Amino acid sequence: MLNPKGEETKPLLLQAAFHNSPVSVLYLLRRGANLNATDNEGKSVFHICAYTGHDEVLKVIRNEMKLIRIKELNEKYVASLTNSNYKRTDAKNGKLKMSVSEARNKVFERMQQ
Numbered sequence: 001m002l003n004p005k006g007e008e009t010k011p012l013l014l015q016a017a018f019h020n021s022p023v024s025v026l027y028l029l030r031r032g033a034n035l036n037a038t039d040n041e042g043k044s045v046f047h048i049c050a051y052t053g054h055d056e057v058l059k060v061i062r063n064e065m066k067l068i069r070i071k072e073l074n075e076k077y078v079a080s081l082t083n084s085n086y087k088r089t090d091a092k093n094g095k096l097k098m099s100v101s102e103a104r105n106k107v108f109e110r111m112q113q
Contacts, residue, residue: 011037017045020054029064073111080110 013033016024025045029035038044043051049058 010039013037013045014039014043014048017048017054017057018052020052020057022056022060025057026060026064029061035061035065076111077107080107 011033013025013028013035014037016028036044045057045061048054049061
């Protein structure tokens with residue numbers, strides 16, 4: 001169980017961080033461990049890393065958070081493209097109804113909504 005509940009249990013992610021195991025932390029994060037999980041004292045993985053000075057674990061967490069953010073932005077971008085009303089090329093003239101810069105600006109506007 002990645003994120004156990006109870007007074008005597010500590011989430012595996014916190015245990016891996018405490019024991020300075022970046023490989024285990026990476027494995028657990030990729031398997032869906034809750035990054036916001038806390039122990040019975042309310043300490044998170046960030047508290048544990050700060051207390052123990054495990055910088056490598058923090059680097060792994062930071063890199064995984066970047067990947068998650070990139071994935072979210074990519075999914076949002078793809079959704080904006082599939083839900084958009086962009087016009088295709090004019091078959092008779094072979095010209096775009098919208099310039100590339102206009103299309104890019106519309107995509108960025110939709111991503112910010």
